[in-house]
Amino acid sequence: MLRYLTLLVVVVAAAGATAAARTVSPWWWCAAGPLLASAALGCRDLLQRRDPVLRGHPLTGRLRGGPAAVRDRAGDVDVSAGGHEFLVPSLRPAEPPEEPPVVRVGGPDCRQPYDMALLNVSGMSYGALSPRAVLALNQGARLGRFAQDTGEGGLSEHHLRGGGDLVWEIGTGYFGCRTGDGGFDAREFADKAALPEVKCVSLKLSQGAAPGGGGVLPGVKVSAGVARERGVPVGGTVVSPPRHRVFSTPRELVLFLARLRELAGGKPVGFKLCVGSRREFLAVCRAMVAEGVAPDFVVVDGAEGGTGAAPAEYAGRLGMPLTEGLITVHNALVGAGLRDRVRIGASGRVATGPDIVRRLVQGADYTNSARAMMLALGCVEARRCHTGACPAGITTQDPLRTRALHVTERSRRVHDYQRAAVRGAVRVMAAMGVREPGGLTPAHLVRRTGPATLRSYAELYEWLEPGALLAGPPPSWAADWKAADPDSFGRGGGGR
Secondary structure (H helix, E strand, C coil): CHHHHHHHHHHHHHHHHHHHHHHHHHHHHHHHHHHHHHHHHHHHHHCCCHHHHHHHHHCHHHHHHCHHHHHHHHHCCCCCCCCCEECCCCCCCCCCCCCCCCEECCCCCCCCCCCEEEEEEEEECCCCCCCHHHHHHHHHHHHHEEEEECCCCCCHHHHHCCEEEEEEEEECCCCCCCCCCCCHHHHHHHHHHHCCCEEEEEECCCCCCCCCCEEEEEEEHCCCHHHHCCCCCCCEEEECCCCCCCCHHHHHHHHHHHHHHHCCCCCCCEEEEECCHHHHHHHHHHHHHHHCCCCCEEEEEEECCCCCCCCCCCCCCCCCCHHHHHHHHHHHHCCCCCCCCEEEECCCCCHHHHHHHHHHCCCCCCCEEHHHHHHHHHHCCCCCCCCCCCCCCCCCCCHHCCCCCHHHHHHHHHHHHHHHHHHHHHHHHHHCCCCCCHHHHHHHEEEEECEEEEHHHHHHCCCEEEEEEEEHHHHHHHHHHHECCCEECCCCCCCC
C-alpha cells in the first residue's frame, strides 16, 4: 500500500487546498492548482494500461530513470554479438514468403508432431513469474500461434487458461508430476500430458542461468497457489535437486525420454541443456545410436542466458556460450547420423530478427526467448526478481503488485513483439537470397578476426558430414568419440 501513499497524500492535499481557496483565501489556488493537476495525473497513472510501473506506482513511477518507451520495446534491445559479426546479403534477394515458415518437430517415433514457430517463449515458471505474467504470455502465444515453455515449476491453471500452445518442461523436482517423496509420478504425468494445450514435453537437464545446479525459488515467492502447484510448503524456499533421480547414465536418459513419449501419447519429447563437455553429449548420442531411439528435439541454452534471477557467479562462467553449444550439438547429431530426426532449439540472447537468423545459421531450427518476452511484458530491469518486489508485476506473487500488469494489453504486446521479430527474420533471410531456414549455410555468417581479416563460419568451424562419427571420426573428434560412454556421463572434464 505504500506505493499508493504518495497519490493518496496528493489527493488529500489537493482537496484541502481547494477547500481553503474557497473558504479562507483565493491565494490558496496557487497551491490547489498544481496539487489538483498532480492528483489528476496520478489517477491517470492508476487507471492506464500501457505502463505497468506507473499503474503500480502512480506518480512515483515517473521518477524512474530512462525512457519507458525504450524499455517497453523488446525488439529494440541489442543482444547480438557486439557488432563484429554480420550476415551476408545477396545481390539477388528473394521474395519473402507470405506466411513465416514453421518447423515440424517430431521424429519417426512421434505420433503427434508439432509445427514450431521460429521464435517462442523460453522456460519461465509460475512462481518465478506472477499469475498474470504467465497468463499474458500464454494469451500472447495463442494470438501469435507460437509456443510457451512452462518452465520447471509445473503445469499451472494460469498456463492453461489462455489457450496457447505449451511445451511442458519437467525439471529435477518433477513439479506437476511429483510423488510424495519427490520422485516422478508416471500416472499424473500421463494425465496432464494428454491435455490438448500440451504440444511437447521437455526434460530439463540444465539451463544457462545455472548449469549444474537446481533451480531456486525464494520463500517470499512461494504463495499458496505456487505451493499447491509444486506440492511444497507455503513460504518455504524451494531448491530443486541438481540432478534427476530417474536416470543416471546416458542410456537411461534416452530410454526415459522414450518412456515419456509413450506416456504422452506420442507427442514430441526432448531435453534442454547448457552444454559443458562435448564428450558427455557424444555419450548421449552413442546411447541414441545403441538403443535406436532419439528425442524429437534438443534445446540448447547458452551460458550467457538467464533473466536476471540466476546466481551472479554462474552467469557466463559455467558452460558453453550459445554459439559454441549450438555448433557442438549440431555437429554431434550430424556426425552420429541423427540430425534428420532431431530438431534443435536455441535459447539465450535472442531478441531481434537478425538474432534469430544468426542462430539458425549456427545450427538451430528454431529459437526461444525469455528476456525479450519479459521486456514485452513491461519489465524495467529493476533486478528485484528474487525479492518478490517487482515494480512491473511480473516476477512477484504480491496481489497488489501483480495488479500493475494488465493481461489483455500485455498479451498484445507479447504477440506484437514476436510477430515483428519473426517478420524481421524472414525479411533478413530474403535479403540474403533465402526463403526458408533450410537454405541458410555457415557461409552466410561472417566474423571479423583481425583488422583486415574476415572469415565465414564455414571457415572458422569444422562442420561434420552426416554419419562421419560412425564411419570414422575426423582426428579432432576421434578422442572424444572413443571416450564417450553410453553408460556413463563421466566427470565432465577431459572432453571439449
